[in-house]
């Protein structure tokens with residue numbers, strides 16, 4: 344497809360806007376008005392401009408840390424971008440994101456990213472959302488030659504290829520990752536050549552030739568729109584400046600090489616073509632450039648005049664309002680196992696809301712290795728119940744992308760220890776996305792799966808990991824101990840607009856309890872007093888709740904009255920219920936299965952000593968696993984996990 348002179352003028356303007364924006368940013372950085380750092384796109388303008396020229400309003404991009412050009416090419420406003428770079432309240436992210444996190448969901452710019460290549464799983468998820476919704480919207484996911492060597496790049500291309508997702512993987516090969524030349528770190532003839540391994544089209548083009556980029560990406564976009572799946576395009580280019588505006592590094596490129604590439608200036612090339620071949624006058628080009636200057640000056644003035652964001656705005660930006668549960672939940676019901684109760688919640692929520700879908704390893708055909716997703720595929724179809732490749736980082740990241748794009752994914756981590764593979768997507772992406780974007784978007788994503796020991800699965804299949812997630816602002820952490828709570832809390836978690844870590848204890852899956860047949864949700868942040876008592880407050884979680892209750896029954900016989908509280912959600916935490924109980928009993932024991940050091944109990948102990956020291960008549964005691972990885976040997980495993988006797992002994996020690 345040839346571009347009209349008008350389209351080329353528009354591309355020329357976009358490229359000049361990108362260049363002048365980043366040149367101005369460098370000036371403002373030197374002047375101390377842009378802080379932190381920013382990564383200039385000067386020299387690479389033809390890639391973003393040529394690529395985005397094939398996109399429509401409903402299409403998405405995910406950018407990189409060098410992302411100003413991506414945003415401008417997708418239609419971002421210079422004034423809102425500049426205000427963001429200056430950390431001001433009127434910026435795209437209200438000053439909470441900065442250069443590396445600019446995003447504009449109304450323009451379907453899903454964000455630049457400070458984590459190299461992390462945008463690819465997210466872009467893959469947006470493409471998945473569009474595929475599930477059966478639209479013809481597509482995604483372009485930008486990444487660098489350095490990013491190309493991240494594991495998620497392989498995972499994302501594989502996932503997109505097996506699911507035929509509408510995404511274009513666009514590698515901007517500027518030949519260096521910070522100081523390191525791509526040829527020193529990258530095997531194979533080219534990055535584009537990797538496409539053959541996924542049986543998808545791959546093309547390598549001159550990234551300084553806007554026509555070439557437009558042609559190659561245009562073909563890939565058209566293929567994606569037709570529903571034929573992903574493509575890989577590698578655009579070879581060069582950044583003129585240093586890695587970042589802050590970096591002040593020893594030389595790693597030769598002056599000749601830099602000069603050579605500057606002579607291939609993509610803007611001068613397009614300008615020359617317009618004048619020589621398209622009868623556009625140099626005066627016309629000057630006019631276009633002058634318009635950009637005016638826009639840029641206004642953008643700088645706008646940014647300077649914008650107020651600084653407040654501490655209140657910052658604090659309010661971490662969480663979306665938690666789901667409201669108005670009706671009291673029903674009680675009674677049949678006896679179900681916890682696995683059956685969770686399964687019933689999934690059936691109910693998928694029925695209730697077509698945006699809910701489930702993905703994970705072996706969740707479809709066999710219904711999950713613990714049976715939690717059984718029957719969903721038969722009822723809701725393969726589109727909404729997806730067996731994934733073993734690519735936790737990417738299918739979880741795809742969950743983040745699909746959630747941002749408006750669906751409500753439930754991602755199963757087959758055994759929760761494997762969550763370590765996904766920590767970037769949970770901690771740096773899901774948890775921070777709303778915040779980095781100024782507190783506006785929502786990330787309605789549930790990440791659920793079994794944790795804990797007791798069935799001899801040893802060190803890598805038995806950990807209790809709640810403390811990792813409690814430590815991260817932006818996450819909700821749920822930990823049910825009964826089938827009744829499990830059903831109601833999972834339903835609430837799926838209706839929640841924040842990312843939820845939903846921890847199931849694998850030893851509880853087969854435990855039975857009464858569960859009402861009708862759908863219901865339980866509020867997040869509401870503890871349950873499982874047993875009332877006067878002498879000691881005993882806060883227990885997950886599998887420790889049953890042991891705490893058994894210990895309390897045993898102690899009752901000796902005249903010791905124990906109040907057992909199950910917080911049910913660790914974030915948000917029902918501090919009031921716990922503090923009120925401690926105020927009455929004056930004693931606190933905390934029981935959890937995770938190792939003691941740095942465990943969630945330490946946080947609760949600190950909270951109670953800060954807030955209720957006067958009420959305490961005795962030191963706070965934690966009952967937790969020994970500070971060892973879970974052993975395989977069964978008697979050692981029993982010696983590691985706290986028992987009813989350990990809990991009872993801790994209580995006795997206080998009275």
Ligand SMILES: Cc1ncc(C[n+]2csc(CCOP(=O)(O)OP(=O)(O)O)c2C)c(N)n1
Pocket residue numbers: 407408409457458459486487488489490491517519520521586
């Ligand atoms: C996961 C991760 N590792 C390292 C970094 C530090 N870092 C930021 S950009 C960069 C180089 C990236 O090179 P490339 O992907 O080629 O993009 P370019 O900077 O050349 O545009 C490095 C090492 C990071 N931000 N994230």
